[in-house]
Amino acid sequence: MPYPFALPTTSSFSFTACFESDSHPSLPLRANTFRGVAKDALKKHKRLDPASQVGHLPSVRTALLEYLPYVLALNAGLYDLPLPTGERIRVKPTAQPSIKWRPTLNGDFVQGRDRSRLRCHSLSQESAFVMSAIGFTYVLEARSALQPLYSTNSEFLGAQERTTAISTATKNLMSSASVFKWLSDTMVHTEKTSPHKDVNQKFFVDIAPSTVSAMASLSHAEATLLAVLKDDPYPAAVAQDRNKNDKEWMFKSPEIPKVRALLYARLCLAASEHAARALSLAQSSVQESTKMDSNILKYMEDFRRVSRAKACRFLGIDAELGGQTADGIGWLQAGLQELGVDFKSSGKGLSLSSLKRELSEIMEDRRVDKEKAWGADAGRLEETRVIEMLSGKWNKINDTMNTKPIPSINTLLAKIPSGREIHAIPDFQPPSLDRATLSNMQGAPDPNDDFVGDLSSEDEVLSPTGPAVGAFPGTKNSYSRSASTAPSTTYY
Numbered sequence: 001m002p003y004p005f006a007l008p009t010t011s012s013f014s015f016t017a018c019f020e021s022d023s024h025p026s027l028p029l030r031a032n033t034f035r036g037v038a039k040d041a042l043k044k045h046k047r048l049d050p051a052s053q054v055g056h057l058p059s060v061r062t063a064l065l066e067y068l069p070y071v072l073a074l075n076a077g078l079y080d081l082p083l084p085t086g087e088r089i090r091v092k093p094t095a096q097p098s099i100k101w102r103p104t105l106n107g108d109f110v111q112g113r114d115r116s117r118l119r120c121h122s123l124s125q126e127s128a129f130v131m132s133a134i135g136f137t138y139v140l141e142a143r144s145a146l147q148p149l150y151s152t153n154s155e156f157l158g159a160q161e162r163t164t165a166i167s168t169a170t171k172n173l174m175s176s177a178s179v180f181k182w183l184s185d186t187m188v189h190t191e192k193t194s195p196h197k198d199v200n201q202k203f204f205v206d207i208a209p210s211t212v213s214a215m216a217s218l219s220h221a222e223a224t225l226l227a228v229l230k231d232d233p234y235p236a237a238v239a240q241d242r243n244k245n246d247k248e249w250m251f252k253s254p255e256i257p258k259v260r261a262l263l264y265a266r267l268c269l270a271a272s273e274h275a276a277r278a279l280s281l282a283q284s285s286v287q288e289s290t291k292m293d294s295n296i297l298k299y300m301e302d303f304r305r306v307s308r309a310k311a312c313r314f315l316g317i318d319a320e321l322g323g324q325t326a327d328g329i330g331w332l333q334a335g336l337q338e339l340g341v342d343f344k345s346s347g348k349g350l351s352l353s354s355l356k357r358e359l360s361e362i363m364e365d366r367r368v369d370k371e372k373a374w375g376a377d378a379g380r381l382e383e384t385r386v387i388e389m390l391s392g393k394w395n396k397i398n399d400t401m402n403t404k405p406i407p408s409i410n411t412l413l414a415k416i417p418s419g420r421e422i423h424a425i426p427d428f429q430p431p432s433l434d435r436a437t438l439s440n441m442q443g444a445p446d447p448n449d450d451f452v453g454d455l456s457s458e459d460e461v462l463s464p465t466g467p468a469v470g471a472f473p474g475t476k477n478s479y480s481r482s483a484s485t486a487p488s489t490t491y492y
Contacts, residue, residue: 011100031070128207138176180216182428214281221274261318270419272307303378326404
């Protein structure tokens with residue numbers, strides 16, 4: 001948690017070959033420059049190892065945010081729309097653009113293979129892919145802030161460090177939700193009100209209005225659940241018990257302060273509702289018989305289940321604090337049922353399911369330490385550990401001190417309260433070009449500033465069109481190979 005998204009990549013593209021502006025002639029050329037920087041940042045990020053990608057995320061986000069105002073300005077000028085500053089830019093097409101993007105959500109991911117590229121023919125699609133890449137970057141930055149909380153090999157974080165990490169992750173997730181919400185609202189509004197209908201316009205799965213709305217709901221759900229994690233002492237106690245570098249157990253036991261259990265339960269239920277909405281929207285994102293990646297759909301369903309299981313656990317804590325230990329055990333059983341765990345055999349002896357789960361826990365710990373695709377189970381294993389810890393403790397109390405029958409799960413679920421919101425998605429203000437920058441682009445462009453030799457994401461090397469190494473300028477032909485000396489490609 002959050003989901004380990006992969007950032008999209010894009011091919012080379014020249015705005016000067018497809019657009020021109022008589023009001024701001026330098027705009028297409030300037031857009032080329034910033035797009036090349038953003039493309040190279042995405043390409044470099046993809047080729048880094050998982051540990052190095054974490055430190056490269058701010059560079060990717062900065063490059064995308066610096067490029068975004070240029071493509072938005074071009075798109076506004078193309079449809080004669082005013083800029084946020086009130087100025088208007090005149091842009092006219094000279095050729096149909098063809099821009100390739102490698103998607104993130106489109107279809108099922110096959111290990112070892114890249115997804116097929118999608119070809120975009122409008123600036124609206126280009127800006128939508130840029131916006132979605134910014135949203136996913138915020139999600140990945142939230143993951144990097146939370147990673148130390150789940151590591152079993154690094155130093156255990158104290159209460160202050162945990163609060164700082166969770167606050168940083170929450171801020172990034174809300175930024176992601178605001179970006180996706182703005183993109184969804186803009187796309188729906190443009191589709192309904194734009195007088196310029198593009199016959200070639202179509203929405204791919206990654207940038208369909210229902211998809212980006214689902215991503216906004218998912219980020220909102222994750223941020224809501226983090227508000228609970230910040231004050232939830234039980235996951236920290238379980239993580240501290242499993243941390244190999246923690247030595248506090250030798251002189252004191254973990255402190256479990258009293259929590260506002262009923263409030264946290266309602267926050268968890270709100271997170272579950274947001275996740276359910278995200279799942280419903282994502283399942284409806286079908287474009288030309290192509291659906292969203294099934295792994296992401298499974299993550300959304302697991303997140304919904306984990307959120308409801310946490311709500312059941314807090315309702316159980318509330319009952320136990322009131323002296324109703326048997327009711328608390330019943331709520332824990334309801335939580336295990338939400339997680340799909342058999343509470344009758346949970347934590348009792350060895351079984352094939354317990355061995356399988358233990359192996360899954362070991363693999364997940366390794367993924368966390370290597371910062372590679374951890375958290376894809378939406379915290380299911382972590383919540384199972386917490387519930388089983390409380391279940392073992394409360395069952396001993398109920399069996400020895402105040403023996404009472406455990407109520408049925410259906411009876412308890414009928415009493416489940418409604419959710420409660422804690423975060424409101426803030427309005428996203430996309431970066432725009434200031435008046436000074438627009439004024440500078442009213443001059444004629446310098447042809448020497450055009451992008452030459454720009455590599456695409458799938459290109460590795462440039463074709464050998466430059467002069468031979470060591471050749472004096474102007475004597476390239478003297479160093480070229482003849483047919484007899486050209487390197488052979490025949491294998492013997």
